[in-house]
Structure formats: C-alpha cells, structure tokens
Amino acid sequence: MKWVISPLDNSHERGDFDCGQPQLNDYLKKYAAQNQKKGYSITFVATFPDSARIAGYYCASASTIEFKHMPQNISKKLPRYPAPVMLIGQLAVDIKAQGKGLGKTLLMHALVRAVKVASEIGIYAVRVDAIDTASKNFYLKYGFIPFEDAQLSLFLPLKTIKKIIEV
Numbered sequence: 001m002k003w004v005i006s007p008l009d010n011s012h013e014r015g016d017f018d019c020g021q022p023q024l025n026d027y028l029k030k031y032a033a034q035n036q037k038k039g040y041s042i043t044f045v046a047t048f049p050d051s052a053r054i055a056g057y058y059c060a061s062a063s064t065i066e067f068k069h070m071p072q073n074i075s076k077k078l079p080r081y082p083a084p085v086m087l088i089g090q091l092a093v094d095i096k097a098q099g100k101g102l103g104k105t106l107l108m109h110a111l112v113r114a115v116k117v118a119s120e121i122g123i124y125a126v127r128v129d130a131i132d133t134a135s136k137n138f139y140l141k142y143g144f145i146p147f148e149d150a151q152l153s154l155f156l157p158l159k160t161i162k163k164i165i166e167v
Helices: 022-038 102-118 133-140 158-165
Strands: 004-007 042-047 054-065 083-093 125-129 153-157
Touching: 004 102, 022 042, 022 054, 022 083, 042 102, 054 102, 054 125, 083 102, 102 125, 102 158, 125 158, 133 153, 153 158
Parallel strands: 083 125
Antiparallel strands: 004 042, 042 054, 054 083, 125 153
C-alpha cells in the first residue's frame, strides 16, 4: 500500500483514528496539534491512499538518556552525562491499517529523519518508550536495546540506524 507521510496539519482527518490503545488515540486527537504549535514535538502522519484520513502516526522530539540508564557494556564507552537523542514519543497504526507494514514504514521514516537531524546537531540514538510488551517486541525486532532499569524504554544507537537504512 502506498502511504503519504507528512507533518500533521489541519487538513488531516483524525477523528476516526483508532489504533486500539485509547492513550494513543487521545494523543493524536487532543494533544498532537497543541504540542506541535508549542514546539514540543512534530507529529508525522501517514494517510490512507487518496484520503486525508490518518492511517498511522508518530511524533518526534528531542530528549536525552541519562547515563545511569545505559546498559553497562555500552556505557563504559560513553561520556558520563546524558546522551542526546531523538525521541519517538508515540507510534500508532489505525486498526484498519494494521498488518500492512505501516508500523515499519513509520519507524523507518523516523530513523531516516534522525540521521538527517544528526547531520546538523549531535544525536547519539533514537529513544522510544513502549506502551506495552507487544510494542516493546516490535522495537526489539529492529535492534532497539532496553534501558538497564526501565524495560519498556529502549534506544537504538545512530551507528546501528545507519546500517539499517544503509546510509
């Protein structure tokens, strides 16, 4: 299926979006536009073909990972202060679009964006905070690494991302 991915704007129909997770549905419907206007995050939406209806979305913002959360085998090679990262705050796919590869498409879009941003400012990794174990397992398939002390929080170093997307 051919998806069009673009930043959220007023032309996008988000009222019928349902990914099966009320928290993620509410974020898109109530908070995504507000957070974007305030400069807290940018929400990227994928629309159904020939439609303004949102099939999936993710939001991206700047964040950090505290040194103490890094796995020991990785932290021993890093400075002892927070690592700058791009945060994928939410990633969700509408029930009608699930099983069609849109989750992977959105994730790859975010990872490519992270590499582009990293060419302008320092970014060590992409961070995600999974909503549940199923979401965590989705990210694990792409090589994300769980935090040492918060098993639903994961990160993927930029050097790994570059290998995945073959930059």
